[in-house]
Amino acid sequence: MPSYKAPVDETMFLLTDVLGYERYGNLPAFAEAAPDLIEAILTEGGKLCEEVLQPLNLPGDAAGCTRHDDGRVTTPDGFRDAYEAIAEGGWIGLAADPEYGGQGLPHTLTVIMNEYMCSANLAFAMYPGLSQGAYAALLLHGSDAQKRTYLPKIVSGAWSGTMNLTEPQCGTDLGLIRTKAVPRDDGSYAITGSKIFISAGEHDLTENIVHLVLARIDGAPAGTDGLSLFVVPKFLPDDDGNAGARNGVSCGAIEEKMGIHANSTCTMNYDGATGWLVGTENKGLSAMFTMMNHARLGVGVQGLAISEAAYQNAADYARERLQGRSISGTKAPDKPADPIIVHPDIRRMLMTIRAFNEAARALVIWTSLKGDVSVLAEDEDERERAEDHLALLTPVIKGVLTDTGFANAVLAQQVFGGHGYIAESGMDQFVRDARIAMIYEGANGIQALDLVGRKLPANGGRALRAFFREIDVFLKENGDNETLSPYLSGLKAGRDDLEKATMWLMQNAMADRDNAGAAATDFMHLFGLVALGLMWAKIAKAAAAKSGSGDGRDEVYAAKLVTGRFFMERMMPETAAHLARISAGASSMMALPAEAF
Secondary structure (H helix, E strand, C coil), X not given: CCCXXXXXXXXXXXXXXXXXXXXXXXXXXXXXXXXXXXXXXXXXXXXXXXXXXXXXXXXXXXHCCEECCCCCEECCCCHHHHXXXXXXXXXXXXXXXXXXXXXXXXXXXXXXXXXXXXXXXXXXXXXXXXXXXXXXXHHHXXXXXXXXXXXXXXHHCCEEEEEECCECCECCCHHHCCCEEEECCCCCEEEEEEEEEEECCCCCCCCEEEEEXXXXXXXXXXXXXXEEEXXXXXXXXXXXXXXXXXXXXXXXXXXXXXXXXXXCEEEEEEEEEEEEXXXXXXXXXXXXXXXXXXXXXXXXXXXXXXXXXXXXXXXXXXXXXXXXXXXXXXXXXXXXXXXXXXCHHHHHHHHHHXXXXXXXXXXXXXXXXXXXXXXXCCCHHHHHHHHHHHHHHHHHHHHHHHHHHHHHHHHHHHHCHHHHHCHHHCHHHHHHHHHHCCCCCCCHHHHHHHHHHHHCCHHHHHHHHHHHXXXXXXXXXXXXXXXXXXXXXXXXXXXXHHHHHHHHHHHHCCCCXXXXXXXXXXXXXXXXXXXXXXXXXXXXXXHHHHCCCCCCCXXXXXXXXXXXXXXXXXXXXXXXXXXXXXXXXXXXXXXXXXXXX
8 A cells, every 4th residue: 555745844844945945935925824734735745645645545546536417426435534534624725715714725735735635646636626717817816706506615625626628529629629618698608519538527526617718709700819718507596696597417327437536527517507708709718728727837836746746665675675685785684575665776766756856846946936025015026036936837837747757656656566567566656647748738749849839938038138137147046155156057068958958949940840839849858957957957056055053954965965976977967868869850850751650
């Protein structure tokens, strides 16, 4: 049976010592959220994840969700009680506006808690996670009446939220959406059509489900320019704002999936369902992108979360499993064999996962702090810089963290050997659950194209220049620090490869746009390695400074310095391979005619 321990100490080290949490104290949500309060909240939340959510993960995966003949869907045993505990504890509305019942804390705290929840039980965590996305979309784009009706219920956990985009004929290409919206005299719309792959589309955890649905109003332009966003509740709100009459929306089926079995991924049928326009006609995609961008960062966190849970279990197993003798000499003479953690290849796998996890967590928290700044800062230039960072890093976090999270789940399974292939160990579930994160909320190839085609050239490359400047300033300010030399040299090499790749794209992408498409995934991963390398340089600086401070954590800091060195020696050099593939261009990739495949 797998286990999980929330990395609260690691999180607090990143917040306070690496990323300078105290610098954000002038922002409204941070003013009352001192580090000791944050630590207390995360400790309590971590216990909830460890003691309530994690024990439901393996049995929930085995049981899955059940659709009944009347269209109802029930979740696995224990899920309703767990959801009630999450709702009653205020965990869904940690960062929500107090006007709607939230606690008004930094959104960064929600992101951190979502990591813990996803590590403990990804399928469960998706239910409140989607509600948080629906809250964000309605908060920014909903009318005052819609906010009053839906937001307090979503924040409290009484109602949950979903987003409905995909249809059988359209996934990435949302311009092919056929779901129709017909205006009614009372200002509402009749929504008709079918949506597929709708996470948490129907379940028994809440008394109502608020669907945000992309549809096309009769007579609207073709393509994405004609899409509008509608709020379509399962039960229509009555005069008192409570769940009233049943709406014309139902679950037609639960998808049979590779993983996340305990999340009800549904085919949703809209049969003249009553919906209300959110925002402006034909501007639905921009409104939905609020939820999609929220979800993309959340999915990136899922990649990290699965990687962390898989690592913890693999490390425990490697310390306990006796098999063979160390090639450098027996390490456990009192036992029939040495624990497999003595073998270099086992350590290679564990160190690879660990080096990713620690830097990826730093990157997520750093970017989350920028997200808070983009909303809360009074200075317009400061908000703009934070928005640039968020836009640039969102596809990187979604794409790189989920690609690598899946690869790390496979590595952790490999540590278990044959036992990792047996369901009892739980390692196969990590692999199966991690796989979807590379696909939904925009497949990772789309994330790479978004990075190369939209985010890099936006505003004349302003965000990318700021990212390079961040690295260059750090390198210059710490150039004389001999302790940091191994980290700075690795970061500088990766940074230079990223610059060369950027220049190659500038010189070759316009001449043949296939060059950009062929380079996109390698560029995204090159960028991700450099971003993780910057995080490791910052972590190493903080760890070196804290060593010998008398706080009793010198072994922790020493381990960080070693792990960071492993990243720079063993993982950062991959930037050169990515650069070589980028520079090869698209010619061999695009040469074969379609019929040759």
